[in-house]
Amino acid sequence: MELNLPHGMEHHLLMNELYKNLLDELDVGIHVINEKGKTIVYNRKMMEIESMKGEDVLGKELLEVFRFHDKQHSTLVRALKEGKSTKNVKQTYFNNKGKEITTINDSFPILNQGNITGAVEIAKDITQLERVIKENVLRKQNTKFTFDQIIGESESIKSVIEESKRATRTSSSVLIVGETGTGKELFAQSIHNGSSRSGATFLSQNCAAIPESLMESLLFGTKKGAFTGAVDRPGLFEQADGGTLLLDEINSLAPSLQAKLLRVIQEKTIRRVGDMKDKEVDVRIIATINEDPVDAIANDRLRKDLYYRLSVVTLFIPPLRNRKKDLQLLSQRFINKYNALFHMNVKKLSNEAMQLLSQHDWPGNVRELEHTIEGTMNLIMDEDIIHVQNLPVSLRKKYHKESYQKDIQDIAGLGGESTPLREKVQEAEKLYVQQVLEENDYNISRTAKILCISRQSLQYRIKKFGL
Incomplete structure (x- = not known):
């Protein structure tokens, strides 16, 4: 049945339908509540993340539908009530069927002439990654350190802790400089665990511990038939996809592999040994070095171009003396x-x-x-x-x-x-x-x-x- 609508109303309905279609095509969850805390926008991706139907959520108060841990509060409700914006906050909660959901959220209030009229939440699903982490004992053991475990009252250590905490907000590469035994991996794990990647994999590899002939296969993986006995095997970059890869003693990595690592960082793709195709990877690189980077470059132990790529954030861990x-x-x-x-x-x-x-x-x-x-x-x-x-x-x-x-x-x-x-x-x-x-x-x-x-x-x- 066709309706003869005024031009303005027809345009309004058309735009509403366009906005709804656009929201449903996004690969992130969108949840909007009005000033009364009732849901007014709930896109398709959010339905998938929370295993809910639109009619179970739309028009209802958020806290009537979802349950949060005793010590946790909804970042979306907080944005509405307190006008507080939050970014990259990991949140675990339950839908009305008791299913546990874990997301990384950006939440912010909607303001109209200085008044809060609603709130918006943009959510990325990490539920499956969280489940994998819980089931994998080794991964849990590999990421046991947090900033709370870094001990020190001296100004030098408090300063580097503060700088490290700032580095959790982004996915930029980090270079950690410090002598042997200063706790470089402790800082690396703390950055990972404090970031939005905390629910994903953290892998660590000492570049001095593996021969050059094996290191390329370990980092980038192998394609079946690449060499005798070779099988299809993902490397550390693929295994850490979505998470963090710590490359310890980067100055021990062979120059040829440093060049390939530079390419991975620049293009965000890897190619398995023996393969003809590139694969996209999303990995945050944290590298450590136990000497002054200037000395390492001068003595050809570290490529200058790689140093510039790795040192977007540079942390200098003070020695105990x-x-x-x-x-x-x-x-x-x-x-x-x-x-x-x-x-x-x-x-x-x-x-x-x-x-x-x-x-x-x-x-x-x-x-x-x-x-x-x-x-x-x-x-x-x-x-x-x-x-x-x-x-x-x-x-x-x-x-x-x-x-x-x-x-x-x-x-x-x-x-x-x-x-x-x-x-x-x-x-x-x-x-x-x-x-x-x-x-x-x-x-x-x-x-x-x-x-x-x-x-x-x-x-x-x-x-x-x-x-």
Whole structure:
């Protein structure tokens, strides 16, 4: 049946139909509520995301249809009631059938002459990705760090934490510069977990750990028939699609692969080894480097053009020697950690022990400090406070010669009761093995080489002496 409508009304209906069709073609969910909190726009994609029909939502108050966790509030309702805009907020809630939904939302109020007349939400669905993450134990383990776990009160560390938090708002590449043991991966995971990609995959690869001949296949994948035994296998870029890929020690990546990585970043496509077709990928790159990028470029360990692409955001993680104000906080965190693991009840470091730690420059940074606390707690017995004499031999030998000399005298039996030679030799051997282990960060191969014994022989002594 045809209706003869006035020209203005006909144009109005035509535009309404056009807007509705446009909204239904969008690949993001659109949800609009009026000043009373009732839904007035609910596009097709939003119906798919929330598994709802239009008639179940349109014209009804949002909080009558959807249920939120006790500690969560609807960002759409907040935009209406508080006039608060939010971007890239992950939200988990339930539809009227109890189905869990997880989205990344942009929400903002609709203003008319300064008055709030409604609110709009634009939603991206990550429900399926969230389900995959929950079912995959390894992925959950790979992304365990958040900003809350970065310890420090020094201005240098608080500054870089603040810069890192800003980097969560975008998908730009990040270059993290810092010495070994400063916690570069901790920052990388925290950026990922604080971003809109937190529900997607986080993968990490050390570029120094894989031979050049295998690295290309690992990064970009392989096509069946590319070489003998080759199968269709996705590389790290495809596996991390939609998420974040951390490339550790980027200065160890071969120049030829650095060139291919540059192409991936520029064109957002990858080509599997042996394939003729490109595949689009959406991956955020975070790279780390353990030296000054200027030195790496000057010594041909890092391509200048790749550096410019990676360093859209550059974070410089301060070494521990430049943030000694944080030593006590970090030490206490590690004491608490190993109390739980070892079922111990160590309360703290003595003031004298803390002063000794403050004298050390910590070339291995936070990782070295953690290993020091762990090693110390392995050797103490019933003490609830770590004293100087409990600290590693290498530190006491360098900074507290009195306690070190006392150990030597005790082993030699000076001023004490005589002890059989065999026991004295074993005590001296234990002390020396422990010292070399600590000086080499408990690296078995390196320690065995210095001691001129086999790995098996060293491992036997470690067990024998309880090291």
